[in-house]
Amino acid sequence: xxxxxxxxxxxxxxxxxxxxxxxxxxxxxxxxxxxxxxxxxxxxxxxxxxxxxxxxxxxxxxxxxxxxxxxxxxxxxxxxxxxxxxxxxxxxxxxxxxxxxxxxxxxxxxxxxxxxxxxxxxxxxxxxxxxxxxxxxxxxxxxxxxxxxxxxxxxxxxxxxxxxxxxxxxxxxxxxxxxxxxxxxxxxxxxxxxxxxxxxxxxxxxxxxxxxxxxxxxxxxxxxxxxxxxxxxxxxxxxxxxxxxxxxxxxxxxxxxxxxxxxxxxxxxxxxxxxxxxxxxxxxxxxxxxxxxxxxxxxxxxxxxxxxxxx
Amino acid sequence: xxxxxxxxxxxxxxxxxxxxxxxxxxxxxxxxxxxxxxxxxxxxxxxxxxxxxxxxxxxxxxxxxxxxxxxxxxxxxxxxxxxxxxxxxxxxxxxxxxxxxxxxxxxxxxxxxxxxxxxxxxxxxxxxxxxxxxxxxxxxxxxxxxxxxxxxxxxxxxxxxxxxxxxxxxxxxxxxxxxxxxxxxxxxxxxxxxxxxxxxxxxxxxxxxxxxxxxxxx
Ligand code: SF4
Ligand code: SF4
Ligand code: SF4
Numbered sequence: 001x002x003x004x005x006x007x008x009x010x011x012x013x014x015x016x017x018x019x020x021x022x023x024x025x026x027x028x029x030x031x032x033x034x035x036x037x038x039x040x041x042x043x044x045x046x047x048x049x050x051x052x053x054x055x056x057x058x059x060x061x062x063x064x065x066x067x068x069x070x071x072x073x074x075x076x077x078x079x080x081x082x083x084x085x086x087x088x089x090x091x092x093x094x095x096x097x098x099x100x101x102x103x104x105x106x107x108x109x110x111x112x113x114x115x116x117x118x119x120x121x122x123x124x125x126x127x128x129x130x131x132x133x134x135x136x137x138x139x140x141x142x143x144x145x146x147x148x149x150x151x152x153x154x155x156x157x158x159x160x161x162x163x164x165x166x167x168x169x170x171x172x173x174x175x176x177x178x179x180x181x182x183x184x185x186x187x188x189x190x191x192x193x194x195x196x197x198x199x200x201x202x203x204x205x206x207x208x209x210x211x212x213x214x215x216x217x218x219x220x221x222x223x224x225x226x227x228x229x230x231x232x233x234x235x236x237x238x239x240x241x242x243x244x245x246x247x248x249x250x251x252x253x254x255x256x257x258x259x260x261x262x263x264x265x266x267x268x269x270x271x272x273x274x275x276x277x278x279x280x281x282x283x284x285x286x287x288x289x290x291x292x293x294x295x296x297x298x299x300x301x302x303x304x305x306x307x308x309x310x311x
Numbered sequence: 312x313x314x315x316x317x318x319x320x321x322x323x324x325x326x327x328x329x330x331x332x333x334x335x336x337x338x339x340x341x342x343x344x345x346x347x348x349x350x351x352x353x354x355x356x357x358x359x360x361x362x363x364x365x366x367x368x369x370x371x372x373x374x375x376x377x378x379x380x381x382x383x384x385x386x387x388x389x390x391x392x393x394x395x396x397x398x399x400x401x402x403x404x405x406x407x408x409x410x411x412x413x414x415x416x417x418x419x420x421x422x423x424x425x426x427x428x429x430x431x432x433x434x435x436x437x438x439x440x441x442x443x444x445x446x447x448x449x450x451x452x453x454x455x456x457x458x459x460x461x462x463x464x465x466x467x468x469x470x471x472x473x474x475x476x477x478x479x480x481x482x483x484x485x486x487x488x489x490x491x492x493x494x495x496x497x498x499x500x501x502x503x504x505x506x507x508x509x510x511x512x513x514x515x516x517x518x519x520x521x522x523x524x525x526x527x528x529x
Contacts (some may be wrong), residue, residue, distance in 0.1 A: 006368055008517045009368060010366065011366045012366075012383075013526070016528075017424035018422075074418075075421075076419045076421075078417065082418055084416055084418050092416075092484025094397055098397050155496075156425070237515065241520050307525065309430075311431070311514050
């Protein structure tokens, strides 16, 4: 009915149960999973010049994942009861809940990532390859499951789509690659005084290659976002309202401005435009923009998803 | 009623002996908010939180106007998504259909709150656990009606066992056109409405979507 005909006189308060800390948690697991995957690609790729990249990722991945669950614990109303999640007794744990898979993954993935980092740094290639292969599915699921958490929240139109886990994994790759690229640039510019001129040039080639890879994954990410928005615009009434919030409403600055324009389109231009594609300053700027953009994405998905009233 | 309708139940013959449900007959509701008050006092619901409330809207243009009420509470769904998603089984469904929360197991992760399509759960700010309407099971188990039902002056709230053909609720459901909130979601709500208004049932009707005030739960 025409909105002007209706006035709401009284209603109970609308709530946003999952707050910014949850968005931050998703962001950190995404960074971790993304940088682990890049590290493994570098190690399994076999070429010795990729090793430096493999080492960066091997440290960043467990580090981000140790920080991530702190956000969850602070967000919970009863953090001291979190051991209830780990009893693993049939009557006490719900195997249908994505949080249950998440707890198992959040325990096993950091352990395997730390063992992997140990072997990468001690130079044991055989063992680091074995743990790379064990770690890849864990890294992808540790971030994929966060997509399932949202996808199974059936009350929210933005979350309850089959696209959510894939979107989360791809955006994790985007932020992980950006972080690795930034660290590689910092190491290259500030911490390679004792390296030979050729080694530095080789590292730079690697960074330019990483930039192209980043561009490719961003294109895939933008394609997925396009799909999601297109379906929101033509689906249920609530979905339409979410699209309204994201595209020209309350979250337009975060979604269109920061996530799409600053976090995707400008970096895409930088990594593919020939003059900037081989410029370390421009590339580091691009990677910072990408990381900010992915943070905005986590924020809009978590908070924006809950910003349509349910009653 | 529920068993023949159920999407998810393949064995309608093995219906449980008792299935509690509520009917809100809005032809009799006067919008007095007594149910909200009774519920608060019965269940010590803290300030600013509600297990049951009455949404009030006005619609139309003068002189053709009306005021519509929509009392809301947990639907004690047959296929509750809150129950499916609770990682530690703090939320559970009793055999008689009441969806209850074990206050000693709940870890306060709020996933149930985020998944419930009706936003009927809240965190008790004093005890830091999830609470919601549970059809006053402490009263129902003793054979007394829920507080909101007992207090309702227009007798708009009818509570009982829908599997007992002699109960008032079973007869009301059988002889009236009823609906539920968001039936398309497949949660199988067990709070039924008679004469509920389309706009009152629509959460986005009459609100400016960009300027709604939201609260963090605690
Ligand atoms: S109304 Fe919400 S909280 Fe109540 S049983 Fe259904 S899904 Fe759970
Ligand atoms: S807040 Fe409590 S009842 Fe809700 S899903 Fe978490 S543990 Fe279960
Ligand atoms: S049945 Fe009990 S808990 Fe539920 S709304 Fe009524 S008084 Fe409140």
